[in-house]
Amino acid sequence: MAKPPSSRSLSARVAEVDASQHSVRVVPRSIRPPEDGEIRLRLIACGLCGTDLFKLDNGVAPEGAVLGHELVGEVESVGPGEIHFDVGDRVVVPHHVACGVCALCLRGSRTLCPVFKENLFDPGGFSEALVVGPRAVHRAMRHVPDGLSDAAATFLEPAACVLRGVDKADLTTDRPVSVVLGAGSMGLLHLLVLRAVAPEGLVIVVDPIADRQRIAETLGAQVAVAPEAAASAVHDVSRGLGADAVFDTVGGAALLRHALQMTRPGGVVVLFAHAADGETADFELNPLFKNERRVVATYSGTLEEQGRIAELLFRGTLDPSPLVSHTLPLSRMAEAVEMARRREALKIMVVPG
Ligand SMILES: [Zn+2]
Numbered sequence: 001m002a003k004p005p006s007s008r009s010l011s012a013r014v015a016e017v018d019a020s021q022h023s024v025r026v027v028p029r030s031i032r033p034p035e036d037g038e039i040r041l042r043l044i045a046c047g048l049c050g051t052d053l054f055k056l057d058n059g060v061a062p063e064g065a066v067l068g069h070e071l072v073g074e075v076e077s078v079g080p081g082e083i084h085f086d087v088g089d090r091v092v093v094p095h096h097v098a099c100g101v102c103a104l105c106l107r108g109s110r111t112l113c114p115v116f117k118e119n120l121f122d123p124g125g126f127s128e129a130l131v132v133g134p135r136a137v138h139r140a141m142r143h144v145p146d147g148l149s150d151a152a153a154t155f156l157e158p159a160a161c162v163l164r165g166v167d168k169a170d171l172t173t174d175r176p177v178s179v180v181l182g183a184g185s186m187g188l189l190h191l192l193v194l195r196a197v198a199p200e201g202l203v204i205v206v207d208p209i210a211d212r213q214r215i216a217e218t219l220g221a222q223v224a225v226a227p228e229a230a231a232s233a234v235h236d237v238s239r240g241l242g243a244d245a246v247f248d249t250v251g252g253a254a255l256l257r258h259a260l261q262m263t264r265p266g267g268v269v270v271l272f273a274h275a276a277d278g279e280t281a282d283f284e285l286n287p288l289f290k291n292e293r294r295v296v297a298t299y300s301g302t303l304e305e306q307g308r309i310a311e312l313l314f315r316g317t318l319d320p321s322p323l324v325s326h327t328l329p330l331s332r333m334a335e336a337v338e339m340a341r342r343r344e345a346l347k348i349m350v351v352p353g
């Protein structure tokens with residue numbers, strides 16, 4: 001008699017890290033059946049994220065690892081135990097989930113929880129099938145409603161990261177002026193999240209690439225300019241006051257200095273991006289101190305932010321699907337990495353095949 005599907009391994013193609021080439025190679029792999037509290041998914045789509053590229057570029061990703069965490073999948077089989085999902089359900093789920101009960105979680109620093117960085121995907125999102133661990137299944141997995149596209153749903157995780165930073169900026173004025181440094185997919189996602197949560201606000205986007213400036217304006221930026229024109233754009237839009245918040249999606253000390261100069265007294269710079277390894281910041285302290293400026297860091301996102309983003313996505317208030325510039329099959333994953341590296345693509349969505 002044939003065994004039920006959940007007790008068999010599944011053969012799938014995965015894009016695994018080829019560390020010596022700073023790239024990935026597509027190989028077959030056997031994906032184990034789900035155990036207690038686990039779910040095995042078939043890949044529907046997974047976004048290629050700047051963090052994935054960072055890990056490849058900087059040799060942080062170990063040989064043979066499978067990256068990918070902006071995932072939409074279909075439940076293929078469920079393990080034993082109490083699980084509130086059925087075979088065939090379309091779901092989103094993050095790979096990092098806090099425990100919810102440790103000292104850091106209880107103080108609101110859930111993305112710094114000691115178990116948060118544990119990868120709950122076996123092996124990862126760039127795989128035709130994967131097993132999702134119990135903590136992610138029980139605490140973080142969500143059904144995707146019928147009306148929501150796969151493309152939009154893949155942004156649940158990254159948009160939650162953006163929302164966490166936007167919360168930290170504490171934009172309490174009526175018509176906040178925000179600056180977003182960088183119009184890559186994360187920069188433009190900042191623009192869209194800001195437009196969704198503070199529709200009265202004005203957003204200035206700064207990026208050297210003219211095409212991206214145009215996209216930013218199409219997506220609702222008040223103005224999008226090259227870095228040389230940023231100071232005067234901030235001056236004009238804020239009527240000489242300076243920006244309430246600057247969101248740095250590019251990273252690095254030089255940009256931080258510029259970002260601080262763009263803020264109004266009492267304004268904030270939100271650090272959203274990696275700097276180079278070992279890089280230190282160097283800016284004048286008194287203008288920060290005497291003007292009550294703030295520099296805050298934000299890392300990843302939590303279930304709480306994911307819940308609020310899910311609402312915005314499900315209601316259609318937030319629709320990041322225009323950011324998907326390319327949809328490529330998993331077999332062309334190495335090409336996807338190259339395109340993202342050369343900044344020829346905004347967001348690449350990887351699908352099976
Ligand atoms: Zn990501």
Ligand SMILES: [Zn+2]
Pocket residue numbers: 098099100101102103104105110113114115
């Ligand atoms: Zn914790």
